[in-house]
Amino acid sequence: MRILIVILISLSSCAAIAQDHPSLILTAEGVKSVQANMGQVPLFDQTVATVRTQVDAEIAAGIDVPVPKDLAGGYTHERHKQNFFMMQKAGVLFQITGEEKYAIYIREMLLEYADLYPTLGKHPAERSYARGKMFWQCLNDANWLVYTSQAYDCIYDWLDAKTVKKLNTELFRPYAEYISVENPQFFNRIHNHSTWGNAGVGMIGLVMGDAELVNWALYGLDQQVPGDIVKDNDGGAIQLKGQKEAGFLAQLDHAFSSDGYYTEGPYYQRYAMYPFLIFAQGLANKKPELGILDYRNGLLIKAVDALINQTNAAGEFFPINDAQKGMSLGSRELVNAVSMAYFYGGNAPQLLSIIENQGRVPLNDSGLAAAKAIAKGEARPYQYKSMELTDGAKGDEGAIGILRSKDLTLMMKYAKHGMGHGHFDRLGFLLYNGADEVIQDYGSARWVNIEHKDGGGYLKENTSWAKQSIAHNTLVIDKDSHFDGKVNKAEESSGTPYFFSSSDNIQVVSAKELNAYEGIQMQRTMALVKIDEVENPLVIDLFSVQAPEGTRYDLPLYYMGELMSSNQEFQMRNDLSPMGKESGYQHLWLEGQTAIKGKSFRMTWFNQKNFYTVTSAVREGDEALLTRIGANDPNFNLRRDAGLIVRRTDGNTLFANLYETHGRYSYADEIPVNSFTSVSELSILHESADYVVLSFELKNGSSYLFAISQNDAAESHKHKLQIGSEKLEWTGPVYFSKRTND
């Protein structure tokens, strides 16, 4: 049973906040500066022109405030969404152009909302753990408030007192109460949903001078969530273990690591950044004493940088955890975020090149500053660097490691699970060549907001396929996902960073996973090495496992593109069956397989414009399987992508792979260059729990040796190993060198 708590509203507390408008994202001073610069700053002027066209078209089409009915993708949902985007834009246009038609448009629309809102019960769709009134979930109601409060702020002083009073008391205060005190299971979490809720309530509080709302927003509600609401629709826990605080400041404390990494991953970080930053902007203007932008050493600005670094060359976010591929730095949230980071974070000229690519700026002080600097030619290319981004509020709960060298970007994940949106992907990786996926992370099984696809929400294949370990480039043991596919278990521990280093010629990330499978220790080490003989850095991949004899291993590799050739002969199937019944295997067709012959497995594929080859050190009894996603997919919710699985039954063991990016080919000139790998062999010279030593040979006869100490990462410690007749000595965790001929 839900318990409704009656709250006494103390209107007298309003007086505590200074009452001048606009002051959320625009200030009176900022508006003057914008007006003085109009017509002189191309990127700003273009954005104004674009926004004006959009809003004018909406004004011409007329206002529509329908009774809520549909899910995401449906008419009423998309209409209300469009309404709040347009009101926000109209508000800004009113401020900077002074044209009253924009204020009138907002006022008329708000009055319609004020008429409609009090008549509404909960939204008719019942699938959310926190049903909204305007939309099917409070989350979208909060989105509406975050944008609409900005519009309201822009016309507040222009409105007559009677209208203000009506809107405050009949629309906004009840609206804010509904998504806070009436739905604490939504408002009082540590979760992106609550960030939106906190921001919306706080922002309208700032506009109305309602200190109580601002307090709820900043510090959360002193109120228990009804006991029967324990999970959200994605299976995420409402109440985090040991969670004591709530509200915006608690979100800031818990949602980000000190490196600015957000545990749900960049897709959701992007989504959450907007309310974080836009509310922070309002707080910076109205409650400067909070010092919100300096909070936790300027965490909010650092978080923008962390986001920028989690992208490929096209600015698309790494699609780890639940993430729709293609979301990028070009999104509306990042248009606001990057200009804010520029304006409030020290005017870094390398941010300007990203803003230039975005092609538009927010219509406020920060957007104007960025556009002006770009017009002056101050933009510099963004310098992407290799980095480890720690996870966990204190930065001690795993991390992701990002290695960059030439056009290659490699990301390995050994972070926390990522709450309800996490995937069972410990020690998984992805690899890009510029903007091209080489080894893909599947992302989520979802078409966001597209009504055809189950209303635009998560599809059931998101759980049955996309979250499972076999859907990722990581080791699967005994056909079961990490943590037996249980979010609660996965949430209890994180991956364990072991070693991270980036120099120009060799960059290494190494991490352990000790909890995904009981009694089994896994460690993955990936290195990007530059050597003279080949055109691109090579990727060394060592997956070392300590496990009982008879363990069945599957190591998948989701290569992107068309298979060119292999040194193995595959037996292709004439009839396809699903590879299993659960843990994601039920979605894989087995297209072909082979019992590997010899000590090397090699496969070359082509994608977009380049060739790629994986060379693996294998052993008698290993199998290679060629797979295709798409079995048990009644609604065509999955992409028919290819995969390669190396299968082995063993105890302690080591999987060693080398990936080479080579050559090129264009369909317009049809001249292949360097279409074959330069690597002739990959050999394991030593494997034990403590050490791995690997060598690889090139076709020109050169040979290289790579060694890692797996349990002692001290920089100063010396290691000695006897490798056949050779004595190998080195200092520090990793050794890499060209071998000289004896």
Add this chain to the structure above:
Amino acid sequence: MRILIVILISLSSCAAIAQDHPSLILTAEGVKSVQANMGQVPLFDQTVATVRTQVDAEIAAGIDVPVPKDLAGGYTHERHKQNFFMMQKAGVLFQITGEEKYAIYIREMLLEYADLYPTLGKHPAERSYARGKMFWQCLNDANWLVYTSQAYDCIYDWLDAKTVKKLNTELFRPYAEYISVENPQFFNRIHNHSTWGNAGVGMIGLVMGDAELVNWALYGLDQQVPGDIVKDNDGGAIQLKGQKEAGFLAQLDHAFSSDGYYTEGPYYQRYAMYPFLIFAQGLANKKPELGILDYRNGLLIKAVDALINQTNAAGEFFPINDAQKGMSLGSRELVNAVSMAYFYGGNAPQLLSIIENQGRVPLNDSGLAAAKAIAKGEARPYQYKSMELTDGAKGDEGAIGILRSKDLTLMMKYAKHGMGHGHFDRLGFLLYNGADEVIQDYGSARWVNIEHKDGGGYLKENTSWAKQSIAHNTLVIDKDSHFDGKVNKAEESSGTPYFFSSSDNIQVVSAKELNAYEGIQMQRTMALVKIDEVENPLVIDLFSVQAPEGTRYDLPLYYMGELMSSNQEFQMRNDLSPMGKESGYQHLWLEGQTAIKGKSFRMTWFNQKNFYTVTSAVREGDEALLTRIGANDPNFNLRRDAGLIVRRTDGNTLFANLYETHGRYSYADEIPVNSFTSVSELSILHESADYVVLSFELKNGSSYLFAISQNDAAESHKHKLQIGSEKLEWTGPVYFSKRTND
């Protein structure tokens, strides 16, 4: 047994051609003009700089003229290919910069060739019907000569007489003889192979002043092909039925229709255009009395225009017949062709925008002229128009119809078979939205020049899949390809154009196929119609058949992208089997199927950024099948693309479809717009051999009527039909109108 014919070489005939150099692609006068303009014409200067970088790098790397050994994609093949490209470029650089290092590079390389060539027998690879010496097939030997003769022309006057004599007698004359009189089955055909042979032999003849070679090139050999060589490697006939002539002029007479369409399709036309144009340029300079550029009303220039019109918005050629997708106006052949068309074809400013997109120009008079005009800002957008391009030397053997409206491009094929490279695709179509494929033509199963893939040649799946009717968007009867999959039978007849018209609001192409299946008449009518209620033109597709009762029809649709939803419930398979044993069905997996319920079939898919919906008028007993390419494909030679097949068993029948392009969605903003079709119903109001009448209704209530007279296309004839209680009267073959409410 092959019969070798001994030819008496008459050196005295040399005197007939004026001896001045350069004169193939450059003239002394042209060179002066280029030199005078250097540094002032950006696109030209950039091209010079790029070419210089390439050639300088090759000079620095040193000359390598290896003994021929490999197939396409292998080292010796690619090295010799690189050599001739570089010599040609070095020759041009020598002429326009005067720097001797370029001439020396060519001389040294040619002397190595002169040493090597006399030692060579036939190339060791035995798979060609006309084995070359430098390469595995004479075709590539001819490529070498076409490019190398240009280089030789550029340094001819700079060489000493002794070197010239050595090269003429020890390298070039024997080389030319080998690919002509020693391989008449290669040289004396009407085929793109012979075009290269004719051009190479003719061009080196022009350079050396060897009139005999020029005569062979222009008029062919008076020599019989050995009787045991009747087909080439692609199954094409060496001797066309009734072929009396050979040589370059005969190619011009037979290879193109009077509209400039080339029966093998644009992919091969692009390939053949280079020798056609480059030899023509030499002939225009050295034998102006031939008037080669005016031949057949300026056919060569017209052919360039026909090529440009067979592309999508990215300049990529329609991949009909054997064609690797992605080949485009950016290819080296078109870089030469479009500038030539500009220079010799009346300086059409709309060609300049294409040259601008190419980003480089040929380094000769025509390239200079184009680059200068572009620098002056004379470029205008190319105006793509709807057009019918007839096939056959006389233009009376079928055609392709191209309809363009807004961003849509529709192409229907009812031409000749296309010789050895033809596909069994009568009445097939493809549809683009800008550069995006909406309904694809598969193209060829081949990775051109990529050694991994069977040496870069045609793969066996090209015959077993790509050429078969089921691989195309056209009707397949009783699971057998058109003409029973036999090239000879297909070559005997062409499709029959019925009606073509393009006005702004309704464009129609209609054609018949009377020979593909014995005793069966097929007619397809496709229309692009613009109506006020929807954002894009609609495509109406009527496939009408007259056939015996009990005929089994399969009508495939190779939609590109991700299936969104359907109004039918498909039963998805849990085990996949190939759909048949032959005619291409062995390569299709059946993923799901349904016995269609109701009178309308509807399916929506999403591709790149837009939504697409097909609405079909169906009947009781029809089935819909969802297919996936890739069965029986042991080497992963086929793409795993999706298809939809509507299956029906009937006698005379009509398939009616409507395709709508609607809405948009971007992954960076996640706001779907107009993701559902506006079409609510499609109904057949009348079907008979003579008439089809169709109506479709929109969700807003509007209704439209389309009618066609299928056997009387006279513009002035009147038609009357009783449709229920309505009397329908119209004039001319087609009627289209909005229906008014009674």
